[in-house]
Amino acid sequence: MRVCVIGTGYVGLVTGACLAHIGHDVVCIDNNEEKVKLMKSGQSPIFEPGLSEIMQSAIQSGKIEFSTDLAAGVAHGEILFIAVGTPPLPNGESDTRYVEAVARGIGANLNGGYKVVVNKSTVPIGSGDWVRMIVLDGIAERQKTLVPAGGVPSDDKLPELAAHFDVVSNPEFLREGSAVFDTFNPDRIVLGGNSSKAIAMMQELYAPIVERKFAADQSLPPVPILATDLSSAEMIKYAANAFLATKISFINEVANICDRVGADVTQVAKGIGLDSRIGNKFLQAGIGWGGSCFPKDVSALIHTADDYGYEAQLLKSAVSVNERQRLIALEKLQQVLKILKGKTVGLLGLTFKPDTDDLRDAPALNLIEQLNRLGAKVKAYDPIISQTGMRHGLSGVLVETDAERLADGCDALVLVTEWQQFSQLDYAKMAQLMNNPVVIDGRNFLDPETMVRAGFQYVGIGR
Ligand SMILES: NC(=O)C1=CN([C@@H]2O[C@H](COP(=O)(O)OP(=O)(O)OC[C@H]3O[C@@H](n4cnc5c(N)ncnc54)[C@H](O)[C@@H]3O)[C@@H](O)[C@H]2O)C=CC1
Numbered sequence: 001m002r003v004c005v006i007g008t009g010y011v012g013l014v015t016g017a018c019l020a021h022i023g024h025d026v027v028c029i030d031n032n033e034e035k036v037k038l039m040k041s042g043q044s045p046i047f048e049p050g051l052s053e054i055m056q057s058a059i060q061s062g063k064i065e066f067s068t069d070l071a072a073g074v075a076h077g078e079i080l081f082i083a084v085g086t087p088p089l090p091n092g093e094s095d096t097r098y099v100e101a102v103a104r105g106i107g108a109n110l111n112g113g114y115k116v117v118v119n120k121s122t123v124p125i126g127s128g129d130w131v132r133m134i135v136l137d138g139i140a141e142r143q144k145t146l147v148p149a150g151g152v153p154s155d156d157k158l159p160e161l162a163a164h165f166d167v168v169s170n171p172e173f174l175r176e177g178s179a180v181f182d183t184f185n186p187d188r189i190v191l192g193g194n195s196s197k198a199i200a201m202m203q204e205l206y207a208p209i210v211e212r213k214f215a216a217d218q219s220l221p222p223v224p225i226l227a228t229d230l231s232s233a234e235m236i237k238y239a240a241n242a243f244l245a246t247k248i249s250f251i252n253e254v255a256n257i258c259d260r261v262g263a264d265v266t267q268v269a270k271g272i273g274l275d276s277r278i279g280n281k282f283l284q285a286g287i288g289w290g291g292s293c294f295p296k297d298v299s300a301l302i303h304t305a306d307d308y309g310y311e312a313q314l315l316k317s318a319v320s321v322n323e324r325q326r327l328i329a330l331e332k333l334q335q336v337l338k339i340l341k342g343k344t345v346g347l348l349g350l351t352f353k354p355d356t357d358d359l360r361d362a363p364a365l366n367l368i369e370q371l372n373r374l375g376a377k378v379k380a381y382d383p384i385i386s387q388t389g390m391r392h393g394l395s396g397v398l399v400e401t402d403a404e405r406l407a408d409g410c411d412a413l414v415l416v417t418e419w420q421q422f423s424q425l426d427y428a429k430m431a432q433l434m435n436n437p438v439v440i441d442g443r444n445f446l447d448p449e450t451m452v453r454a455g456f457q458y459v460g461i462g463r
C-alpha cells in the first residue's frame with residue numbers, strides 16, 4: 001500500500017521504516033531539512049536498535065523515500081500518518097499545534113483520491129473529530145485560493161473532497177530502546193474510527209504484522225486488533241501510559257516503605273509479580289519514571305479530567321510520588337556524604353532509560369540540577385551520550401568518555417540508567433580511583449555483593 005508518514009521522530013521514523021520493511025511504499029515527510037538530508041543518506045537521526053539497518057535496506061529496495069514536501073507526500077499516500085510531537089504546555093495540557101499544522105496541510109493538499117488520515121500522535125480525547133474539522137478547514141482554504149481574482153468563492157469541490165477521507169485513531173505503544181522490536185511484536189493494534197472502509201484499509205496495512213510474519217516468534221497467535229470508536233482509542237493510549245506510570249509509582253512507594261522497615265523491594269516485587277493478576281513487569285523500583293511520554297501523558301489526562309470538573313486524585317498522587325522519587329538518590333547521597341558542597345558525584349547513565357539517546361524529562365536532569373544547587377561538581381558517563389556528543393539540554397555536568405575517567409576523583413557514583421554495559425565495568429579499579437567508593441544504585445541493577453567485594457559501599461533503593 002502507499003503510505004505517507006508525517007513527522008519522522010521516534011514514532012514516525014520507526015513506523016515508516018517498519019512499514020517499508022514489510023513491503024509497503026512509504027514516503028516520510030519532515031519539516032526539518034537537516035533531518036531529511038541525513039535520512040536520505042541512510043542515517044538515522046535517532047539512536048534506536050535495529051533502525052538504521054531496516055532504513056538502509058528499505059532505501060536500497062526503493063521502498064522508502066524522505067522529503068520535506070508535504071504536498072508530494074499527501075499525493076503519494078492512500079494512508080497518511082500524523083506522527084508529529086504533542087509536547088506538554090506549562091499547564092500540563094497537550095500542545096497540539098504541530099498536529100493542527102499537519103492536518104491543515106493535508107487538507108490543503110488533498111487531491112481527490114480516497115485517503116485515510118491516521119492519528120498516530122498521542123492526542124487529547126476528541127482530537128479525531130477535531131482533526132477532521134481542521135482537514136476540512138485546509139480544504140476550504142485551498143478552495144478560496146483557487147478562485148480567480150475578483151471571482152465569487154466557490155465550494156464546488158469541497159463536498160467531493162470532504163467525502164473522500166476518513167480519520168482513524170491508531171495509538172502507538174512502542175517503547176524507546178526497543179521500538180523496532182515492539183513494532184513487529186505488538187501486544188495489540190488499536191484502531192478507532194467509524195468508517196468500515198478506513199478500518200479495513202488499516203487492517204490490510206497491518207496484515208503482515210498481525211499474522212506475525214516479522215515477529216520474533218512466528219508461531220504465536222495473530223496480534224489482536226481492537227476496533228473502537230475514536231474517543232475510546234484515544235483514551236486507551238492515555239489509560240495505558242497512566243496505568244504503567246502508576247504501577248511504577250506504586251512499587252516506588254513500596255520501596256520507600258521497605259527502606260524503613262528493612263525489607264527488600266526486589267524480593268517483594270518478585271513475590272507480588274508472580275500473582276498473575278499483578279504481573280511481574282513494570283515493578284522495578286528506582287529513581288522514578290521519565291521520558292517524553294509518561295510525564296506528559298499523565299499530566300494531559302489529569303488536565304482533561306480537570307476540564308470536565310473531575311479531580312484525578314490517583315493520577316495526581318502517582319505524579320507526586322514520582323516527583324519525590326526523582327530526588328531519592330540525592331537524599332541517599334546526603335545520608336552517606338552528609339555535606340555535598342565541594343564533593344564530586346559521578347553519574348552512570350544520563351538517558352531516561354537504556355538503549356536510547358533520549359534525554360527528554362530524564363531523571364538525570366533533575367539530579368544534576370539539584371546537585372549543582374547544593375554545590376556539588378557533577379560528572380557523567382553514558383554509553384551513547386558520551387560517544388555521540390548529543391548533549392542537547394545538558395548543562396552543569398562534565399561528560400566523560402569512559403567509566404574509569406568518570407570514577408577518577410569522585411566521592412560517590414549514582415547509577416541513573418541501567419545500561420547493560422554497566423554490569424561489566426571494572427568496579428574494583430573504579431573504586432581505587434575514587435576518593436570515596438560509594439555507589440547509589442538508582443535502578444537496583446547492580447549485584448550488592450559484587451559491589452561490596454569490589455570495595456564499594458552499596459546503597460540501593462528499597463533494598
Ligand atoms: N517517543 C515515543 O516513544 C512515543 C511517542 N508517542 C507519541 O508520538 C508522537 C510523536 O512522538 P516522537 O516521535 O517522540 O516525537 P519527536 O519529537 O521525536 O518527532 C516529531 C517529528 O515531527 C516533526 N515535525 C513537527 N512538525 C512538523 C510538520 N509540520 N511537518 C512535518 N514534520 C513535523 C519534527 O521535526 C520531528 O522530527 C507524540 O504524540 C508522542 O506522544 C507515542 C508512543 C511512543
Ligand SMILES: O=C(O)[C@H]1O[C@H](OP(=O)(O)OP(=O)(O)OC[C@H]2O[C@@H](n3ccc(=O)[nH]c3=O)[C@H](O)[C@@H]2O)[C@H](O)[C@@H](O)[C@@H]1O
Pocket residue numbers: 122172173174175176177241244248281282283284285286287288289290291292293294352353
Ligand atoms: O507513549 C509512549 O511514549 C511510550 O511510553 C512508554 O515507553 P518509554 O517511555 O519509551 O519507556 P518505558 O520502558 O515505558 O520506561 C518509561 C520510564 O519508566 C521507568 N521504569 C520503567 C519500568 C519500571 O519497572 N520501572 C521504571 O522506573 C524507565 O526507567 C523510564 O524512565 C510505554 O512503555 C510505551 O508503551 C509507550 O508507547
